[in-house]
Structures are given as C-alpha cells and as structure tokens.
Amino acid sequence: MPDTPLLDQVHFPADTRGFDIPQLRRLADELRAETIDAVSTTGGHLGAGLGVVELTVALHHVFETPKDILIWDVGHQCYPHKILTGRRDRIRTLRQPGGLSGFTKRSESEYDPFGAAHASTSISAALGFCAARDQKGESNKVVAVIGDGSMSAGMAYEAMNNAAETTKQLVVILNDNDMSIAPPVGGMSAYLAKQVSGGAYRNFRRFGKSVAEHLPRPFRNAARKAEEYARGMIVGGTFFEELGFYYVGPVDGHDMENLVPILKNAAAITDRPVIVHVVTQKGKGYAPAESSADKLHAVAKFDVVSGQQSKSISNAPSYTKVFGTELIKRAHLDPSIVAITAAMPSGTGLDLFGQAFPERTYDVGIAEQHAVTFAAGLAADGMKPVCAIYSTFLQRGYDQVVHDVAIQSLPVRFAMDRAGLVGADGATHAGSFDIGFMGALPGMVLMAAADEADLAAMIATSLEIDDRPSAFRYPRGDGVGVEIPELAAPLEIGKGRIVREGTTVAILSLGTRLQESLKAADALAARGVSATVADARFAKPLDADMILRLAREHECLITVEEGAMGGFGAFVLQLLAGKGALDAGLKIRTLCLPDVFQDQDNPVAMYATAGLNAEHIAAAALQALGVEATRAVRA
Numbered sequence: 001m002p003d004t005p006l007l008d009q010v011h012f013p014a015d016t017r018g019f020d021i022p023q024l025r026r027l028a029d030e031l032r033a034e035t036i037d038a039v040s041t042t043g044g045h046l047g048a049g050l051g052v053v054e055l056t057v058a059l060h061h062v063f064e065t066p067k068d069i070l071i072w073d074v075g076h077q078c079y080p081h082k083i084l085t086g087r088r089d090r091i092r093t094l095r096q097p098g099g100l101s102g103f104t105k106r107s108e109s110e111y112d113p114f115g116a117a118h119a120s121t122s123i124s125a126a127l128g129f130c131a132a133r134d135q136k137g138e139s140n141k142v143v144a145v146i147g148d149g150s151m152s153a154g155m156a157y158e159a160m161n162n163a164a165e166t167t168k169q170l171v172v173i174l175n176d177n178d179m180s181i182a183p184p185v186g187g188m189s190a191y192l193a194k195q196v197s198g199g200a201y202r203n204f205r206r207f208g209k210s211v212a213e214h215l216p217r218p219f220r221n222a223a224r225k226a227e228e229y230a231r232g233m234i235v236g237g238t239f240f241e242e243l244g245f246y247y248v249g250p251v252d253g254h255d256m257e258n259l260v261p262i263l264k265n266a267a268a269i270t271d272r273p274v275i276v277h278v279v280t281q282k283g284k285g286y287a288p289a290e291s292s293a294d295k296l297h298a299v300a301k302f303d304v305v306s307g308q309q310s311k312s313i314s315n316a317p318s319y320t321k322v323f324g325t326e327l328i329k330r331a332h333l334d335p336s337i338v339a340i341t342a343a344m345p346s347g348t349g350l351d352l353f354g355q356a357f358p359e360r361t362y363d364v365g366i367a368e369q370h371a372v373t374f375a376a377g378l379a380a381d382g383m384k385p386v387c388a389i390y391s392t393f394l395q396r397g398y399d400q401v402v403h404d405v406a407i408q409s410l411p412v413r414f415a416m417d418r419a420g421l422v423g424a425d426g427a428t429h430a431g432s433f434d435i436g437f438m439g440a441l442p443g444m445v446l447m448a449a450a451d452e453a454d455l456a457a458m459i460a461t462s463l464e465i466d467d468r469p470s471a472f473r474y475p476r477g478d479g480v481g482v483e484i485p486e487l488a489a490p491l492e493i494g495k496g497r498i499v500r501e502g503t504t505v506a507i508l509s510l511g512t513r514l515q516e517s518l519k520a521a522d523a524l525a526a527r528g529v530s531a532t533v534a535d536a537r538f539a540k541p542l543d544a545d546m547i548l549r550l551a552r553e554h555e556c557l558i559t560v561e562e563g564a565m566g567g568f569g570a571f572v573l574q575l576l577a578g579k580g581a582l583d584a585g586l587k588i589r590t591l592c593l594p595d596v597f598q599d600q601d602n603p604v605a606m607y608a609t610a611g612l613n614a615e616h617i618a619a620a621a622l623q624a625l626g627v628e629a630t631r632a633v634r635a
C-alpha cells in the first residue's frame with residue numbers, strides 16, 4: 001500500500017523492524033508532522049521532541065523495545081516516542097486531566113520503563129535496570145537518552161562515574177542539540193561543541209566523504225560508516241573514554257542512513273558501556289521552531305501554518321515578571337546583590353536581570369545542588385545572593401540548603417517560583433512541599449506572597465535579612481492586579497496582618513489563598529456566620545501573638561495553604577498545642593493540598609486548587625461549627 005501513510009501501519013515499534021532506511025526516513029517525516037499537529041492542539045513541549053524524531057524512529061527500530069529498555073531524560077521530548085508506542089490515539093489528550101502525561105510515565109505504558117521530568121536522572125535509572133538484568137542473567141540492552149543540557153547536572157556524572165564498574169549493557173545516547181532551555185552553559189557544553197566542530201572531526205568528515213563519493217555505489221555506504229567510526233576514534237570523546245565508555249561520534253542525529261548502522265553497532269558492543277554522541281537540532285523540521293531563540297521549547301496551542309500561539313492575555317503581570325523587575329530595582333541600589341539561576345533564566349525572570357546586570361547574573365546550568373552551595377559561598381563572602389529556583393527543582397538542592405546554608409546561617413535569599421500547583425506539568429513540577437521542607441529549618445525566614453504587591457515587599461524584606469537564610473514563595477501565573485509601590489517597604493519579620501475583622505470564625509490564610517479566604521468570609525456572612533480573615537505572610541517565624549489571639553477570640557480557626565500536609569497548618573497546630581490553646585476546645589481545621597500527587601491520574605488538584613477554594617473553606621468552617629451546610633456554600 002504505497003500511498004498509505006507508514007505511520008498508519010505502525011502501532012508499535014515492532015511494526016518498523018522490517019522497514020528499510022527510506023521507509024524509516026518516510027516514517028520520521030510523517031511522525032514529525034503528526035507531532036507538530038498534535039502539539040498545536042494541546043500545547044506543551046515542542047522543540048525537544050522535533051529534534052529527536054529520527055533518533056526515536058531509529059532507536060525503536062534498532063533496539064527491541066520494550067524488552068530492551070529505553071529511558072528518556074527529562075522526558076519532555078517523548079511525544080514522538082509516545083506516538084510510536086501505541087499512544088497515537090491519545091496524543092491529543094496530552095497534559096490534560098485524565099489524559100497522557102507530558103513526560104514519560106510508568107503507569108502509562110510498558111514503553112515508559114521509568115518516569116522523568118526532572119533532568120539528569122536517566123543514566124542512574126538505566127544503571128539500575130542494567131544491574132537488575134545482570135542479577136537476573138538477562139542480556140537485554142538498556143538505553144538512556146540524555147540531552148547536552150541535562151549533562152550539566154552532577155547526578156549525570158555520579159552515574160557516568162559508576163557505569164563502567166556496574167555494567168556492560170548500557171548505551172547512553174547523548175542528544176547534543178547545543179541547547180538547554182536557553183543556550184547551554186559550562187565546560188561540558190564547550191567540550192561537546194569542540195568535539196563537533198573540532199578540526200579532526202571536520203577533516204575526517206571531508207576525508208571520509210571524499211573517499212565515499214569516489215567509490216562505486218554499493219561500497220559508498222560502507223565507506224561512510226567507516227568514516228563515522230574513524231571519526232569517533234580520531235576525535236574521540238576522551239573524557240567519556242576515561243570513564244570507561246566506548247565513545248562513538250559525533251554522529252548526525254537526523255541522518256537515518258548513518259544513525260541506524262551506528263546504533264546497531266553500538267548495540268553489539270558487549271565489553272563496556274557505550275556513549276553515542278548524536279548531534280541534533282532542537283525544533284528540527286518546523287520553521288517557527290528552528291527560527292525561535294528557544295526553539296519553541298514550550299508552547300501554548302498554536303496555528304501550524306503561522307506558528308502563532310494562542311496565549312491568554314492578563315491585565316496583571318506574572319509573579320515571575322514582578323520578581324525580575326523588583327530585583328532589578330533593588331540591584332540598582334545595592335551592588336552586593338547577585339542572582340543565580342539553574343538553567344532557567346526566562347522561567348525565573350532572571351533573563352531580565354541578566355540583561356540589566358550581566359556581570360551579576362550566574363546561570364550554573366542544570367545544577368541546583370551547585371547553585372545553592374555556590375550561593376552560600378557568595379553569601380559567606382559578603383554578597384547578597386538571590387537564588388531563583390522553582391520550588392520543585394529546589395528539592396534537588398535540599399541537602400545543600402540544610403548543610404551549606406541553614407546550619408551556617410548564611411543569608412542566601414531563595415526565590416521559590418512555581419510554588420503550589422502548576423497545572424499541566426503535573427506532579428513532577430508541583431511546588432507542593434517547600435513550606436514543609438524550608439519551614440522545618442531552624443533560623444529560616446519563610447514568606448508566602450498573597451499577591452504581587454506582597455511579593456515586592458517580601459523581596460525587600462529578604463534583601464534586608466543579612467544574618468540567616470530567607471525564602472519567599474509565589475505561584476506560577478499572573479498576579480491579581482493590585483498596585484505595586486515604586487519601592488515596596490520591607491515587612492516586619494514574623495508579623496501577619498488582619499485583613500477583615502469578624503467574631504466567630506478565624507480564617508488564617510498563607511499566600512495566594514487570601515482572595516479565596518475573603519470570598520469564604522462573604523459566603524459565611526451570607527449564612528449569618530461572622531469571620532475574621534488573617535494573612536499569615538510568614539510560615540516561619542509564625543506570628544504567634546496574632547495566632548494565639550485568633551484562637552482565644554474565635555470559636556473556630558481554619559488554616560489554608562497551597563502546600564502539602566506537614567506545612568503551615570502543621571506549624572500552627574504545633575504552636576497552639578504547645579501553648580495549650582487547644583485545651584479550651586477550639587474547633588480547628590487545617591486545609592492543605594490532598595495527600596496525593598497531582599497529575600493526569602489525579603486531576604482533582606491539577607487545575608483546581610484541590611479543595612482550597614472559597615466554598616471549601618466556608619464548608620469546613622460550617623462543618624467545624626456543626627452548622628450543616630444544607631446546600632453547597634456558594635462563594
């Protein structure tokens with residue numbers, strides 16, 4: 001059936017195993033078109049997937065997946081992989097409640113042997129599979145595909161360092177597109193670039209090609225393959241070979257004719273782990289992506305023809321923009337302020353800061369552990385480092401926060417963006433835990449902004465704290481549209497505020513749940529129940545005087561936070577219990593995120609806020625008071 005699209009005939013990788021190179025090339029073209037069309041209707045990560053279309057086809061053609069293990073690092077590039085592995089019919093449910101995850105996910109398919117989303121985990125996981133197979137006497141291959149950006153994280157080196165002593169079954173595909181989200185940084189990136197552009201590589205390429213072109217056709221391919229090999233030997237990935245790997249490359253990751261035989265040869269190497277250095281282009285094959293600075297790393301829904309994205313317009317600035325703008329204002333006044341990002345300049349708003357203060361901005365790559373201790377070093381030597389790391393990615397550097405910052409009481413300022421639920425990225429990216437893990441640390445000042453004006457004040461407050469660490473959390477997305485002062489005044493540390501006076505119920509909100517808490521008070525008032533609304537502002541130190549007064553003067557206390565169990569509500573309970581404030585029978589409810597991971601399987605909290613809206617707050621108060629909410633409380 002020559003005109004039937006090959007993609008219609010491929011439901012699983014096994015269907016490609018009889019294909020020849022031209023068919024594989026055609027399949028890749030169709031897969032690229034399908035990926036573009038699908039993502040245009042869902043939004044999501046585009047550039048990375050487009051860059052690995054040929055690689056995806058070749059890997060599934062050469063390796064016997066799912067028996068052979070294929071692990072994608074980060075997993076944001078896995079959409080073509082999902083289309084080829086039995087999920088084409090669901091690819092347009094991507095990143096939606098009940099739909100496919102935007103990353104690889106074990107529960108979704110046997111072709112996803114390991115989940116991802118946080119970078120640089122693939123080689124460690126792959127080594128685990130290798131060791132398990134060695135233990136079981138199984139000889140299947142294990143393949144980890146890791147990007148050049150993800151190779152900047154320490155975890156990748158920990159695994160590379162351990163590989164040659166652990167297994168001979170591992171194939172690492174280094175997907176080098178010379179991009180992270182932003183252009184890559186660091187020595188490894190420079191080393192890889194040298195491998196690809198080095199004189200020996202170019203000469204050999206010319207030499208190899210010139211020989212190949214003068215040979216009769218049947219021998220031409222063999223010579224070309226020899227050239228690829230030769231280049232690997234001459235240019236050599238010395239660094240990787242010193243770690244015990246057989247280095248092959250650099251190889252053109254879009255040239256199916258070379259890619260397939262080289263992967264077959266890599267699969268046949270059994271005396272040591274192999275690393276195949278594949279050179280690809282992020283955004284390959286879609287002009288709007290190829291011409292975009294970030295290669296359309298992440299996109300909203302878009303028009304395929306024009307590439308025009310349909311982004312929602314808001315009249316309030318994003319919290320990220322407020323952070324970037326405020327920090328610039330402060331840095332003009334204080335030359336000791338420096339900023340650190342871990343490969344997320346645009347996501348954190350430090351791209352703006354970097355334009356204003358290039359010499360005072362550090363992008364350390366995907367290296368959160370290093371970012372934190374690097375910031376600690378800066379603080380120890382008198383600078384004011386602002387370490388801007390998403391709440392979820394700060395988890396990667398937590399020991400460094402404890403060991404290098406908090407124990408030494410160094411004044412590192414942590415700007416924790418994407419705190420709380422983040423929507424489509426799901427559980428791996430939700431900033432659910434920072435209240436608990438940062439609030440547990442002695443000496444930490446932990447703030448949560450209720451709106452963008454509060455964020456500006458908390459930045460000012462943090463910059464004034466020179467004797468201990470401080471952190472301020474704020475959500476993904478736009479503010480509420482409140483006025484931001486030209487230069488916000490710092491807050492009094494450990495002081496909350498009463499926003500609305502009432503008598504029976506006290507709603508104690510932390511962070512951006514304040515708006516819903518005020519709506520809940522209105523709903524309660526409509527039911528004849530008077531409510532006070534307080535904004536805690538600090539999860540640490542707590543405003544003990546205010547909280548104890550609320551407990552004394554009200555029949556019922558409700559705490560609300562967009563964070564997991566073991567956070568603000570727990571801290572308040574421990575304060576009240578410690579002071580005997582519960583002995584008099586105070587009715588108390590602590591509202592926090594449900595004790596589940598929020599993702600496509602548990603969409604309850606992916607988009608809503610997990611039972612933390614006005615009707616939930618009001619219903620909790622009525623339930624505590626024993627007033628049956630005869631009908632759902634409409635805020």
Ligand SMILES: Cc1ncc(C[n+]2csc(CCOP(=O)(O)OP(=O)(O)O)c2C)c(N)n1
Binds near residue numbers: 149
């Ligand atoms: C620990 C961690 N930090 C930051 C991120 C955010 N992030 C997602 S993809 C990416 C860039 C990855 O670059 P690379 O590995 O080269 O993959 P490419 O997008 O180029 O295919 C970053 C920084 C992350 N997913 N995990």
Ligand SMILES: CC(=O)[C@@H](O)[C@H](O)COP(=O)(O)O
Binds near residue numbers: 476
């Ligand atoms: C894949 C990855 O980890 C990043 O691209 C992340 O999805 C960015 O999140 P934001 O879209 O919230 O910046």
Ligand SMILES: [Mg+2]
Binds near residue numbers: 148149
């Ligand atoms: Mg890359």
